[in-house]
Amino acid sequence: MISTFRVEMSKQLRRIRTYVALGIVVVLPVIMTLAVKYGERGRRADNPEALFQIARNSGLVMPAAALLFMSRFLLVVVVAIFAGDAVAGEASWGNLRYVLVRPIGRARLLWAKLAMAAVFIVIATGLIVITGLLAGGLAFGWHRVDIELPFFTLHESAGQLVWHLVIATAYVAWSMTSVVALAFMVSTLTDAATGAIGAGVGFYVVSQILDAIPQLGAMRYGFPTHYLDDWRALIVQNSAGADLIRGVLVQIPYVIVFSGIAFWWFRKKDILS
Amino acid sequence: MSEAPVIAVDRLSKQFGAGVLAVDDVTFGVGAGEVCGLLGPNGAGKTTTLRAMLGLIRPTSGSTSIFGTRITPGAPVLARVGTMIEQAAFVPYVSGMRNLKMWWEAAGTNWPPPGLDRALDIAGLGAAIDRKVSTYSLGMHQRLGVARALLGNPDVLVLDEPTVGLDPQEMRAVRRLLRDMADEHVTVLLSSHLLAEVEEICTYVVVMDRGRLVAQGTVAELTHTGTRTAYFEVDDIPRAREVLARVPGVVQVADAPPGLTVELDGPSRATVVAALVQAGVGVETVVQRRRLEDAFVGLVGEETTRA
Numbered sequence: 001m002i003s004t005f006r007v008e009m010s011k012q013l014r015r016i017r018t019y020v021a022l023g024i025v026v027v028l029p030v031i032m033t034l035a036v037k038y039g040e041r042g043r044r045a046d047n048p049e050a051l052f053q054i055a056r057n058s059g060l061v062m063p064a065a066a067l068l069f070m071s072r073f074l075l076v077v078v079v080a081i082f083a084g085d086a087v088a089g090e091a092s093w094g095n096l097r098y099v100l101v102r103p104i105g106r107a108r109l110l111w112a113k114l115a116m117a118a119v120f121i122v123i124a125t126g127l128i129v130i131t132g133l134l135a136g137g138l139a140f141g142w143h144r145v146d147i148e149l150p151f152f153t154l155h156e157s158a159g160q161l162v163w164h165l166v167i168a169t170a171y172v173a174w175s176m177t178s179v180v181a182l183a184f185m186v187s188t189l190t191d192a193a194t195g196a197i198g199a200g201v202g203f204y205v206v207s208q209i210l211d212a213i214p215q216l217g218a219m220r221y222g223f224p225t226h227y228l229d230d231w232r233a234l235i236v237q238n239s240a241g242a243d244l245i246r247g248v249l250v251q252i253p254y255v256i257v258f259s260g261i262a263f264w265w266f267r268k269k270d271i272l273s
Numbered sequence: 274m275s276e277a278p279v280i281a282v283d284r285l286s287k288q289f290g291a292g293v294l295a296v297d298d299v300t301f302g303v304g305a306g307e308v309c310g311l312l313g314p315n316g317a318g319k320t321t322t323l324r325a326m327l328g329l330i331r332p333t334s335g336s337t338s339i340f341g342t343r344i345t346p347g348a349p350v351l352a353r354v355g356t357m358i359e360q361a362a363f364v365p366y367v368s369g370m371r372n373l374k375m376w377w378e379a380a381g382t383n384w385p386p387p388g389l390d391r392a393l394d395i396a397g398l399g400a401a402i403d404r405k406v407s408t409y410s411l412g413m414h415q416r417l418g419v420a421r422a423l424l425g426n427p428d429v430l431v432l433d434e435p436t437v438g439l440d441p442q443e444m445r446a447v448r449r450l451l452r453d454m455a456d457e458h459v460t461v462l463l464s465s466h467l468l469a470e471v472e473e474i475c476t477y478v479v480v481m482d483r484g485r486l487v488a489q490g491t492v493a494e495l496t497h498t499g500t501r502t503a504y505f506e507v508d509d510i511p512r513a514r515e516v517l518a519r520v521p522g523v524v525q526v527a528d529a530p531p532g533l534t535v536e537l538d539g540p541s542r543a544t545v546v547a548a549l550v551q552a553g554v555g556v557e558t559v560v561q562r563r564r565l566e567d568a569f570v571g572l573v574g575e576e577t578t579r580a
């Protein structure tokens with residue numbers, strides 16, 4: 001398993017696309033930091049963009065702002081690329097059949113590819129935070145936040161902020177797992193990697209759209225994106241709500257079902273490409 | 274084949290979806306050190322059979338085994354098999370050498386494998402082995418594919434059209450390699466459209482058509498018919514047919530525009546040409562058909578398109 005995983009990682013690490021995708025993840029937080037430092041000031045401190053306002057008080061908030069913005073679409077695209085391409089990409093080159101004529105069980109190959117996709121979720125999410133941390137710190141300093149406004153008060157030490165960033169990073173990375181599982185599942189069903197990537201992104205977008213329809217009522221609590229931004233309370237309110245736990249739990253059935261289908265299907269699939 | 278066959282295909286059938294029966298109750302075996310040719314027109318089920326033999330597709334019924342081990346996806350016995358199925362394919366953005374290394378190490382085996390030097394020698398890619406595979410020509414792909422099949426000194430080689438895309442010298446090198454492998458007691462199963470190639474290097478032949486096995490045996494067994502076949506390119510096919518019907522010893526005449534394929538039992542080709550010319554039929558070309566080609570056409574017919 002380790003050797004197969006190592007080879008899968010090697011395939012990704014030798015690919016220019018990997019560095020382009022991760023490069024975008026690195027560059028955008030820098031651009032955001034520059035925009036916050038030199039751009040116009042926003043208005044309210046409690047709207048989603050408030051994190052950018054708070055970031056002026058401490059660079060330790062900048063990675064949170066970057067994470068909030070990028071987890072809404074760009075991070076989804078990046079993780080869908082790694083997951084959607086994992087099997088279908090290899091099939092489209094015609095190389096999948098050669099991997100499978102080695103004495104490598106199909107489940108072992110899938111685990112290796114899934115683990116590779118999981119590693120890149122963590123890398124991509126982590127890079128957003130690390131880059132934001134560096135850029136934010138250089139622009140605004142790495143110190144505690146103390147804000148006293150008529151309707152908004154926030155006092156948070158640097159240590160608390162860093163700890164909350166660690167939790168937020170893990171939470172956002174975990175929130176991507178349903179997208180990864182779906183893109184990965186489709187990747188085993190098709191030889192068209194772009195289709196699998198698109199399915200992952202589409203799944204996320206549809207979930208967001210449906211989640212924005214209040215008439216759907218309690219059903220919305222089951223959508224994988226429903227609790228996506230709830231980690232923001234860690235930074236803005238210096239507290240973690242029960243919604244974070246729900247946000248973690250809501251991913252699990254999607255991951256189990258999509259991954260289960262992927263393994264079930266791939267183990268019995270005829271490799272014709 | 275007195276010993277148990279190294280490769281055994283036992284009543285193999287494969288149906289795709291609800292309709293297409295790609296392989297229908299096929300049984301054959303390949304003994305140790307044999308070079309077996311798997312022949313058949315497009316759509317005969319050759320590649321499906323080879324894929325089933327490697328665990329890439331699941332048989333609808335029947336089974337395949339190598340060294341007595343039933344083949345399932347990722348079966349350990351596949352470590353003893355070198356293969357090339359249809360065109361060689363690789364990870365395009367890494368070098369040929371890196372591809373070989375990744376392929377070998379994926380199964381947990383240590384690099385370098387036994388047989389690497391010979392495999393690289395056969396590939397003959399020189400410095401290009403360190404170039405990205407995306408820059409390779411079709412022939413270079415195929416040569417690297419043959420090299421990959423030879424990594425680890427396999428006991429069994431399963432090759433599907435291994436000489437496609439190769440130039441004549443490279444084709445000859447591959448044929449020589451296969452004969453050398455057989456001398457080393459490696460068992461080879463080779464699918465090819467090139468009947469001359471099969472006739473030259475195979476000790477045993479299996480012929481498939483429309484998913485069924487239609488004949489198997491040594492080349493000598495398959496070609497022992499007592500008749501000869503020749504192809505005559507003529508300027509008037511209907512008239513030539515009339516003439517040939519009157520020539521003693523002409524057993525069968527089949528249209529093969531722009532000429533006729535004629536099965537002869539006695540008369541020489543010169544006699545036939547003389548009869549045609551005397552009757553005013555122009556003869557452009559006369560070709561002695563190769564023996565295996567005759568047998569193959571006799572078994573599967575002249576059709577080039579199939580339902």
